Amino acid sequence: MSDEAPCPVFDVRIADTGEVYQCPARETLLKAMARLGRKGIPSGCHGGGCGVCKVRVTGEVTTMAMSRSHVSETEERQGYVLACRCYPRGHLSVEVVGKLHKAVTRPRYGFV
Amino acid sequence: MGVMRIGHINIRVLDMDAALHHYENVLGLLRADQDGDGNVYLRGWDEWDKYSVILSPSDRAGMNHIAYKVESDDDLDVLRRRIEAYGIEVEECPAGALPDCGRSLRFHLPSGHLMYLYAEKTYVGKAVSTTNPDPWPDGLKGAGVHWLDHALLMCELDPESGVNKVEESTAFMQDVLDFKLTEQVLVGPDGDIKAATWLARTSTPHDIAFVGGPVKGLHHCAFFLDEWSDVLKAADVMAKNKVKIDVTPQRHGITRGATIYFFDPSGNRNETFAGLGYLAQPDMPVITWTEDELGRGIFYHTGELNEAFTTVYTEGA
Ligand code: FES
Ligand SMILES: [Fe+2]
Numbered sequence: 001m002s003d004e005a006p007c008p009v010f011d012v013r014i015a016d017t018g019e020v021y022q023c024p025a026r027e028t029l030l031k032a033m034a035r036l037g038r039k040g041i042p043s044g045c046h047g048g049g050c051g052v053c054k055v056r057v058t059g060e061v062t063t064m065a066m067s068r069s070h071v072s073e074t075e076e077r078q079g080y081v082l083a084c085r086c087y088p089r090g091h092l093s094v095e096v097v098g099k100l101h102k103a104v105t106r107p108r109y110g111f112v
Numbered sequence: 113m114g115v116m117r118i119g120h121i122n123i124r125v126l127d128m129d130a131a132l133h134h135y136e137n138v139l140g141l142l143r144a145d146q147d148g149d150g151n152v153y154l155r156g157w158d159e160w161d162k163y164s165v166i167l168s169p170s171d172r173a174g175m176n177h178i179a180y181k182v183e184s185d186d187d188l189d190v191l192r193r194r195i196e197a198y199g200i201e202v203e204e205c206p207a208g209a210l211p212d213c214g215r216s217l218r219f220h221l222p223s224g225h226l227m228y229l230y231a232e233k234t235y236v237g238k239a240v241s242t243t244n245p246d247p248w249p250d251g252l253k254g255a256g257v258h259w260l261d262h263a264l265l266m267c268e269l270d271p272e273s274g275v276n277k278v279e280e281s282t283a284f285m286q287d288v289l290d291f292k293l294t295e296q297v298l299v300g301p302d303g304d305i306k307a308a309t310w311l312a313r314t315s316t317p318h319d320i321a322f323v324g325g326p327v328k329g330l331h332h333c334a335f336f337l338d339e340w341s342d343v344l345k346a347a348d349v350m351a352k353n354k355v356k357i358d359v360t361p362q363r364h365g366i367t368r369g370a371t372i373y374f375f376d377p378s379g380n381r382n383e384t385f386a387g388l389g390y391l392a393q394p395d396m397p398v399i400t401w402t403e404d405e406l407g408r409g410i411f412y413h414t415g416e417l418n419e420a421f422t423t424v425y426t427e428g429a
Contacts, residue, residue, distance in 0.1 A: 044424035046356035048126055049173030049379020052424055065126035067173040067379065069427050084379075109271045110299030110307035110403050111324050111422040 010088040014040040015095045023088050029055070030084040042098055046084045053083040054098030060089040070098075114191070114290050115313045118320070119181035119230060120163055121263055121333045123380050124170035124427075128152065130377035131167050138353050139335055139382070140256040141165060142239065147211065156335065157239035157249050158258035162212050165260060165333075173378040174427030175330035177218075178263055179210065179228040180289075180319075188231055191289070192217055198288050207232075222280035223267035224328045225428050254353075255346035257335035261385050262318050264331040266425050269324025271305050278324045282309040285320065294318060294392045295366050299403040307403075310367060317367035317389040328428040332373060334383035343370045346384045350374055358420055365412040366401060380426045 007024045012032070014020075017040050023032035030053050034043050044052035051070030056079050063076075064085045071080050080097065125131035132152060135141045141154035144163045153163035161181070168176060182188060188204075195202045195217070203218040205228075210216050214232030221227055239249040248256070267277035285291040294317050297308040310318035323331060337343055343361050350357055350372070358373035358381060370386040390396075401409035408415040 044420055045358075045375040045379030045381065045426070047173070047375050047377050047379030049375070049426040050424045052420075065171065065378075067126060067426070068171045069174065109269065109305055109324070110297055110406055111417075112269050112271075112307075112326060 011091045012088060013091075013093045015093050016040065023092075025087060025089065027087070028084050029057075029061075029086050029088065029092070029094065030082075033083075041083045041094065041096055044084075048082050048085040051082065052098045054080060054096075055083050055086075055094040056080050056097055057086065057092055057094050059092035061086045061092065062089060063087075113183055114187055115180045115229065116183050117181055117314050118164075118260055118262060119161070119179040119228075119233065120166060121178050121260060122166040122168060122176040123330075123333070123376075124168050124172055124174050124176060124378070125376065125380070126171065126173055126378040128167065128169050134353075134355070134376045135165065135167065136253060138254045138349055138355055139384075140252050140254040141335075144236070145211075151211075153211070155236075156257050156259040157252060158336075159260070160235060160238050161233040162236050163233075166211075172427060173380055175225070175263075175265075175333075175380075175429070177226040177228055178265070178320075179213075179216070179230060180313075181233065182229050182231050185214065185231045188215065188217055188229060191229060194288050195219055198284065200284070200288075221265075222284050223265060223277035223322065223428075225265050225267075225281075254349045255335075255337065255342070255384055257337060257346075257384060259336050261316070261334045261336040262320055263333040264321040264323060265428060266325040266327070266329035266331045266422075267322045268326070268328055269305075269307060270326075271300060276306065276324065277328070278309060278322045279306040281322050282306060282311065285311050289313075291320070292392065292394060292396075293398050294396065295399040295401065297366075297401045297403075297406055297409060299406070303402060307406075312392045315392050317369070317392050323422065325422050325425070329425040330380060330428050331425045332381035332383045334371075334385040337370075337384050337386040339386050340370050343372060343384055343386045347372055358424070359411065359418065362414070363412040365405075365409040366399075378426075381424070 042052040044050040145153040212234040216230040291311040295310040308323040368389040
């Protein structure tokens with residue numbers, strides 16, 4: 001790391017909880033949160049494939065390929081991204097959208 | 113007679129270069145071919161047919177299809193009749209429809225997953241040859257996996273509305289393709305809802321597995337390693353390559369396999385699975401796991417299901 005150019009670090013605010021963590025520009029929003037042991041955005045495949053880390057972002061980001069099963073082109077234009085495919089380019093606020101599909105109000109049946 | 117083993121899986125990837133680094137340098141699969149549409153074909157060093165993995169470029173992660181190899185061409189005629197008699201539509205595809213394969217049968221499991229059966233695929237031989245072979249070849253990369261071992265498919269399960277695609281796909285595999293049920297998870301107030309099953313045609317604990325979830329999907333495809341020490345080395349290889357590991361080396365209670373769950377760069381879950389578990393002979397009694405010990409069935413050491421196990425997976429079609 002020491003031979004790399006200094007990397008800007010931005011604040012990411014999780015709107016749902018008000019928690020704030022720091023994310024370097026070269027790290028995805030999800031990776032930085034997980035590395036710091038923080039919670040708030042559901043963490044899954046870290047590859048843009050499963051959709052659990054879906055957030056709506058306010059602020060400037062760049063994104064890598066995200067599975068269209070989880071973020072349509074229209075949604076992408078509205079600021080929906082997968083946090084594991086998304087790098088900060090400024091201070092950000094995110095709203096958690098991706099839910100772990102989980103039964104909370106009815107009896108569980110093994111896995112569902 | 114009938115189905116022999118898993119033949120190949122066709123996985124969709126969002127970034128082919130990243131996928132190739134993962135499947136070639138981390139898992140250690142060997143590249144067999146590439147076609148004009150950008151699909152890449154790979155196999156393990158211990159396999160003899162040309163490929164067991166097809167990577168297809170796509171903007172959606174997940175599985176296109178899974179294919180099983182039958183013993184002889186005649187089996188395809190017999191199985192076609194049986195599948196149709198069961199009420200499932202079958203399309204017979206000409207040789208070459210599956211690249212480097214003879215004619216094939218194409219149909220959907222009751223869970224909706226697309227499956228092919230074929231009898232012939234181009235033979236290329238093992239990397240160690242068949243004459244006075246060494247136990248492993250030189251130049252293996254990464255984990256050096258032997259072969260594609262099995263896949264776990266997520267099937268829609270919603271007992272309150274009477275939907276159980278685990279049960280339906282399991283019955284199809286047993287009744288029509290003559291798979292043997294080796295292990296099952298039974299849940300619900302009366303312990304009679306099949307929430308997961310493991311089935312085999314070989315004498316390994318499973319060649320396919322089904323687990324109930326909210327929607328159909330690909331849970332993982334697994335690659336074989338010999339033993340624990342190989343699994344631990346594979347975990348080191350993954351860490352060196354910053355692969356996202358879902359579950360660090362651990363044992364499954366079910367199948368007794370030594371495992372790592374991890375994700376390819378498109379978020380498709382992979383597994384390195386070590387050990388042959390036990391010999392699943394045709395007369396072996398079915399092993400049942402109850403709902404209260406489900407966590408230990410899946411992750412034997414911790415005894416706890418992780419949140420991601422049934423919520424994080426990619427598309428199944
Ligand atoms: S964690 Fe799976 S899409 Fe981000
Ligand atoms: Fe597995």
